[in-house]
Amino acid sequence: MRIIKQxxxxxxxxxxxxxxxxxxxxxxxxxxxxxxxxxxxxxxAEGFTSGVLNFGHGALxxxxxxxxxxxxxxxxxxxxxxxxxxxxxxxxxxxSMTLGTRDGAxxxxxxxxxxEVDGRASGGHMLPDETVVAEPFAVEAFGIDGATFTAEIDPxxxxxxxxxxxxxxxxxxxxxxxxAMRLRPNQDFAGCLEGFCRDHGIARAKIHGGVGSTIGARFxxxxxxxPFATELAITAGAIAPGSSGALEAALDVALIDYTGGVAxxxxxxxxxxxxxxxxxxxxxxx
Numbered sequence: 001m002r003i004i005k006q007x008x009x010x011x012x013x014x015x016x017x018x019x020x021x022x023x024x025x026x027x028x029x030x031x032x033x034x035x036x037x038x039x040x041x042x043x044x045a046e047g048f049t050s051g052v053l054n055f056g057h058g059a060l061x062x063x064x065x066x067x068x069x070x071x072x073x074x075x076x077x078x079x080x081x082x083x084x085x086x087x088x089x090x091x092x093x094x095x096s097m098t099l100g101t102r103d104g105a106x107x108x109x110x111x112x113x114x115x116e117v118d119g120r121a122s123g124g125h126m127l128p129d130e131t132v133v134a135e136p137f138a139v140e141a142f143g144i145d146g147a148t149f150t151a152e153i154d155p156x157x158x159x160x161x162x163x164x165x166x167x168x169x170x171x172x173x174x175x176x177x178x179x180a181m182r183l184r185p186n187q188d189f190a191g192c193l194e195g196f197c198r199d200h201g202i203a204r205a206k207i208h209g210g211v212g213s214t215i216g217a218r219f220x221x222x223x224x225x226x227p228f229a230t231e232l233a234i235t236a237g238a239i240a241p242g243s244s245g246a247l248e249a250a251l252d253v254a255l256i257d258y259t260g261g262v263a264x265x266x267x268x269x270x271x272x273x274x275x276x277x278x279x280x281x282x283x284x285x286x
Contacts, residue, residue, distance in 0.1 A: 052209020
């Protein structure tokens with residue numbers, strides 16, 4: 001399996017997770033608001049302060065983002081590009097967001113693919129403080145109660161990364177058992193989730209949200225992303241028994257690599273290790 005050496009030592013526990021309660025719901029992001037505030041309001045209206053969401057077609061402007069890039073200093077295994085600020089309205093095609101807190105204030109981590117006003121197809125990591133909703137658009141969300149995604153210094157990657165921490169229950173209406181998760185580097189994405197479900201007696205699960213990176217990518221249709229640094233969004237994901245009866249994770253993703261290459265499809269099980277992080281919520285269906 002592909003491995004990228006990180007600047008810090010790996011922690012023994014390779015999945016950071018908190019069991020919580022959760023509920024799926026949908027809402028519409030309000031035009032004219034910063035994307036962060038629009039997302040915060042949508043979750044707050046349902047009684048949640050943290051969770052994940054997925055979206056399709058939307059409109060943003062002003063808009064700012066960064067792409068994955070090689071590290072110039074060696075302090076990280078990979079880094080970010082300079083900031084891009086396309087003019088006009090940018091039209092999203094798909095994306096995924098984690099909503100939580102950083103330094104005591106609301107914050108998000110969001111990866112997406114989009115088309116800029118000049119027709120250029122691109123993608124990457126949206127900047128919360130410079131991105132505004134240009135037109136109302138709908139999102140599919142999953143709120144969590146009893147856990148919060150919180151940005152903390154991660155000594156392994158030398159980044160400040162979202163991870164779930166235990167938080168006081170707010171009393172929001174929930175419908176299911178949910179696990180807020182962060183997968184650490186250099187472990188196979190699908191295998192990690194399959195093992196977690198086996199260990200916790202989960203026979204079937206649905207993935208909500210999903211923001212992170214893999215070391216390149218290998219797809220079931222034969223597609224290959226060779227550049228190792230990616231920004232990835234999960235577009236659909238589930239864990240269920242396969243034909244043999246063993247649990248199998250079906251992970252559909254979209255990504256952009258540091259050369260600007262875009263790829264979409266279902267990941268090969270056993271051949272897609274995490275690069276820096278992978279945040280998601282796992283809803284137990286059994």
